[in-house]
Amino acid sequence: MLNEYTVLHPITKGFSNDQKFVVQDGGKKVIVRLFEGNQERREQEFRILRMLERLGANTLRAISIEEGKMVTSFIEGTDAEETIDNLTEEEQYAIGWEVSRDLLKIHSIKAEENTWYDYQLAKYEKYVKRYRELPMEIVGDEQVIRFIEERIPLMKERPSVLQHDDFHLSNLIIHNGKYAGAIDFGRFDWGDPVCDFIKLGMFSTEKSVPFAVGLIEGYHSGKPPQLFWELYALYLAMNVFSSAVWGHIQGNEEVMLRHIERFMRDHEGFTKSIPAWYKA
Incomplete structure (x- = not known):
């Protein structure tokens, strides 16, 4: 699921069981999140991020979602x-x-x-x-x-x-x-x-x-x-x-x-x- 990207580094902080990676995609950094199960909840989270983007909130931007994988924007900083x-x-x-x-x-x-x-x-x-x-x-x-x-x-x-x-x-x-x-x-x-x-x-x-x-x-x-x-x-x-x-x-x-x-x-x-x- 990561073959199409240049992986820069994994994200290891936090208590989630999901795997998260900062990757390079066409000249920009994005976050690829791999997960098992909970597809319906992840799709709801994806829709929520889209709603927050429309509201102008400074949050991760939802880019794409498929079975077991979500891609969002990367926010530069610490x-x-x-x-x-x-x-x-x-x-x-x-x-x-x-x-x-x-x-x-x-x-x-x-x-x-x-x-x-x-x-x-x-x-x-x-x-x-x-x-x-x-x-x-x-x-x-x-x-x-x-x-x-x-x-x-x-x-x-x-x-x-x-x-x-x-x-x-x-x-x-x-x-x-x-x-x-x-x-x-x-x-x-x-x-x-x-x-x-x-x-x-x-x-x-x-x-x-x-x-x-x-x-x-x-x-x-x-x-x-x-x-x-x-x-x-x-x-x-x-x-x-x-x-x-x-x-x-x-x-x-x-x-x-x-x-x-x-x-x-x-x-x-x-x-x-x-x-x-x-x-x-």
Whole structure:
């Protein structure tokens, strides 16, 4: 499937089982992605990329798809996690604000049906059950559960839109100090747009608080409302349990526990909705 291209290098970052290669095709760089199964989902992802292109979002451009193979454009640059701390805090904030324009475009695509409340509640309950079966315990877990259960009703009547579902610095590209685009839509989902912000608290704020603040304030054209923070904290608290389970499955418990402990501290053990890193 790669015979028609000059392969420049494989893409090895990320947790996908797909094989990805940067290749030369007629004088331009493109990404060839090889996958097994999930053809229907990959075709849906391809259609989503086409929709985002029409909306003017800075994302990978869908070029072609066939059985087991997708070709997209290549965005020149480096992932933001590696390079953002080379920029000033003002530049990091400005990049966050600019990225928010693309996130708004992503969230402008509505789901065909809204099953968010039932879907998210079932997902949370499944992970809590699996967490209780693990040979580990997170200090303060019962307080996290109380915090969640008080706020679960907030999920009712929430909009259901396209979610990137892995929106953080590693999936954003910076080129020559400027934001170049968002990548890796392979985990796309449908649900509350606020849920797309939780990877900020999980990962991005460890590298750049100004970026996270810029993204949130750009998205809201200023300070976010209290409801945003209540929902953000609810979804982040739910991720305590799914992250613990995921870390155990991947054999990566220590790393994931460090992330969990850090964002739990940000919310004072989930006794507060607004994280310590956000100064209102």
